[in-house]
Amino acid sequence: xxxxxxxxxxxxxxxxxxxxxxxxxxxxxxxxxxxxxxxxxxxxxxxxxxxxxxxxxxxxxxxxxxxxxxxxxxxxxxxxxxxxxxxxxxxxxxxxxxxxxxxxxxxxxxxxxxxxxxxxxxxxxxxxxxxxxxxxxxxxxxxxxxxxxxxxxxxxxxxxxxxxxxxxxxxxxxxxxxxxxxxxxxxxxxxxxxxxxxxxxxxxxxxxxxxxxxxxxxxxxxxxxxxxxxxxxxxxxxxxxxxxxxxxxxxxxxxxxxxxxxxxxxxxxxxxxxxxxxxxxxxxxxxxxxxxxxxxxxxxxxxxxxxxxxxxxxxxxxxxxxxxxxxxxxxxxxxxxxxxxxxxxxxxxxxxxxxxxxxxxxxxxxxxxxxxxxxxxxxxxxxxxxxxxxxxxxxxxxxxxxxxxxxxxxxxxxxxxxxxxxxxxxxxxxxxxxxxxxxxxxxx
Numbered sequence: 001x002x003x004x005x006x007x008x009x010x011x012x013x014x015x016x017x018x019x020x021x022x023x024x025x026x027x028x029x030x031x032x033x034x035x036x037x038x039x040x041x042x043x044x045x046x047x048x049x050x051x052x053x054x055x056x057x058x059x060x061x062x063x064x065x066x067x068x069x070x071x072x073x074x075x076x077x078x079x080x081x082x083x084x085x086x087x088x089x090x091x092x093x094x095x096x097x098x099x100x101x102x103x104x105x106x107x108x109x110x111x112x113x114x115x116x117x118x119x120x121x122x123x124x125x126x127x128x129x130x131x132x133x134x135x136x137x138x139x140x141x142x143x144x145x146x147x148x149x150x151x152x153x154x155x156x157x158x159x160x161x162x163x164x165x166x167x168x169x170x171x172x173x174x175x176x177x178x179x180x181x182x183x184x185x186x187x188x189x190x191x192x193x194x195x196x197x198x199x200x201x202x203x204x205x206x207x208x209x210x211x212x213x214x215x216x217x218x219x220x221x222x223x224x225x226x227x228x229x230x231x232x233x234x235x236x237x238x239x240x241x242x243x244x245x246x247x248x249x250x251x252x253x254x255x256x257x258x259x260x261x262x263x264x265x266x267x268x269x270x271x272x273x274x275x276x277x278x279x280x281x282x283x284x285x286x287x288x289x290x291x292x293x294x295x296x297x298x299x300x301x302x303x304x305x306x307x308x309x310x311x312x313x314x315x316x317x318x319x320x321x322x323x324x325x326x327x328x329x330x331x332x333x334x335x336x337x338x339x340x341x342x343x344x345x346x347x348x349x350x351x352x353x354x355x356x357x358x359x360x361x362x363x364x365x366x367x368x369x370x371x372x373x374x375x376x377x378x379x380x381x382x383x384x385x386x387x388x389x390x391x392x393x394x395x396x397x398x399x400x401x402x403x404x405x406x407x408x409x410x411x412x413x414x415x416x417x418x419x420x421x422x423x424x425x426x427x428x429x430x431x432x433x434x435x436x437x438x439x440x441x442x443x444x
Contacts, residue, residue: 005124005432006098006107006425008041012116013096013109019079021150023056031057031146034078042123044130049142052161055154057146060161063126065136070170070443073141073162073397074435075390076118077148077175080111087419098425103409105425112423114416115175118404119144121428125435137444138170148389151201151349155389159396169397171362173438174390176402177382179374179427182410185283187257192370192377194363195384195402196246197356198391199293200321202330203348205314206230206338212303212311223313224302230338231297231315237337239330241291243269243277244323246356246381251276253380289385293322293330316348320385323353354391354400362399365441373405373434405434 015034020026035057039046049061057078065071083093091097091108098105111117122142129136141162145154162169177193184191208223208230243251248269255267269276280287288294299316303309319330327350335345357363359381367379390400407427415421 004041004127005120005428008124009107009112009117009120009423009428010096010098011037011041012120013107013111014094016094016110017079017146018082019147019149019152026056028056031078035059038119038123041120042127045123045126048130049126054157054161055146055152058154058158059142059144060158061142061144063136063140063142065138065140065442067137067444068139071139071141071167072439072442073143073169073172073393074122075143075145075172075174075388075393076122077115077145077389078119079146079149080114080116081149081417083110084419089419091420093419093421101422101424102411103407103424103427106422107425107428108420108422110421112421113404113406113408113412114421115148115404117406117423117428117431118175121405121432122435124432125439128432128436129439134440136439136442138442139167140439140442141167141169143389145389151387155392159392163396167396169393170399171365172390172393172397172400173366174388174393174400174402175404176384176386176388176390178404178413179370179377179407180410180413181407184254184258186259186262187254187378189257190374190377190407191254192367192374192379193250193382193403194366194379195388196359196363196381197244197323197354198384198387198402199323200327200351200353201349201387202319202321202327202351204317204319204331204334205346205348206317207344207346208313208342209344210309210311212309215307215309218309223310226340226343227300227302227313227315230340230343233339234295234297234317234334234337237333239293239295239322239325239333241277241281241288242324243273243280243291244356244383245270246383247280247290248273248276249359250380250382253378257378289320290383291322293325294320295334321351321353323356323383325353327352351387351391354394355398357399357401360399361443363401365438365443366401366403369434369438369441370405372437373430374407405431
């Protein structure tokens with residue numbers, strides 16, 4: 001298993017399956033090559049599981065179990081984000097090479113963590129179990145999207161197929177959390193963070209219009225000035241903070257692992273939620289994001305030339321909608337903060353937060369498997385900040401979780417969508433073993 005999963009991930013990383021919102025800019029040949037390579041690396045999986053294509057290159061594979069009463073969906077995605085060619089990568093981002101890292105030998109390249117590592121580990125686990133003659137106790141579905149990074153259609157199409165076939169998953173597991181080292185100040189143990197919900201991803205655009213004209217005769221309050229003022233007003237009007245239930249449970253579980261003075265406070269986090277919330281807000285932007293809807297001004301556009309006053313200025317806002325908030329409420333909050341009727345607010349993409357999945361039997365199974373493969377980790381729920389394809393599966397399942405079974409340092413987590421993305425060789429092997437254990441432990 002060790003050699004196969006490592007060589008498989010190396011092969012997948014070497015194929016640059018970069019997705020794009022414009023289909024004409026997607027290298028479909030790369031995705032074709034990836035599917036051929038996947039079949040070559042895992043022949044039994046492709047021979048024995050029923051395959052349905054979804055989207056342009058997505059896969060939905062069905063492994064019939066002894067029962068279909070509690071079907072399970074294991075998810076990952078085949079596409080990756082582009083590589084910034086100006087970024088200081090230590091190694092070829094599409095080389096899939098093995099080099100040393102701070103934690104030992106690692107496979108370097110785009111997609112090792114997000115999300116081809118999960119693809120390789122899931123497939124390797126299934127291939128190993130097929131070789132051993134294993135039949136899962138419940139139906140297992142593998143859902144591999146091809147356009148997750150651009151919020152594409154493959155995942156919704158997979159959901160439609162499952163709904164048509166009457167499949168109501170007992171458990172859906174996608175990327176998200178990890179065995180995260182250095183995740184919480186003062187806590188030495190890594191956290192096995194399982195996303196039980198995720199923030200909604202919403203894109204807004206502020207638009208200011210005016211006459212424009214020659215830069216030698218500027219008028220007050222032109223479009224660019226009004227957009228700049230609007231951005232500052234939004235930044236000065238943060239959303240109200242309140243720690244949701246999964247965050248309070250995370251803190252409660254961390255209580256035995258923090259310095260003694262903090263243990264009583266975290267141990268009663270659910271009883272002193274306002275105090276805990278204020279502490280998180282004061283702890284910095286990462287901790288504060290656990291408590292509220294966030295808004296980041298990301299894109300700006302205005303005049304086409306430096307000596308021309310813009311007739312239209314725009315600012316893109318990336319909003320992560322906290323559990324309990326709504327897109328409509330977000331728009332109204334921003335409208336009040338901007339306080340300028342001349343600024344138009346356009347909703348480019350609306351994404352509500354996902355429902356919170358319960359911490360009952362499916363969650364407990366994930367915890368047990370974490371405890372066996374990663375005994376050093378503290379398993380805990382959390383609110384995921386980013387978006388995954390799994391949000392679409394909440395339409396057919398009340399048990400949707402987000403966890404990638406890989407050890408990740410803080411530096412590795414920062415490399416996702418950035419440079420020097422890499423995954424430890426031993427960590428990849430343990431991740432494949434974790435998926436194998438999960439399938440073996442499915443309820444009868």
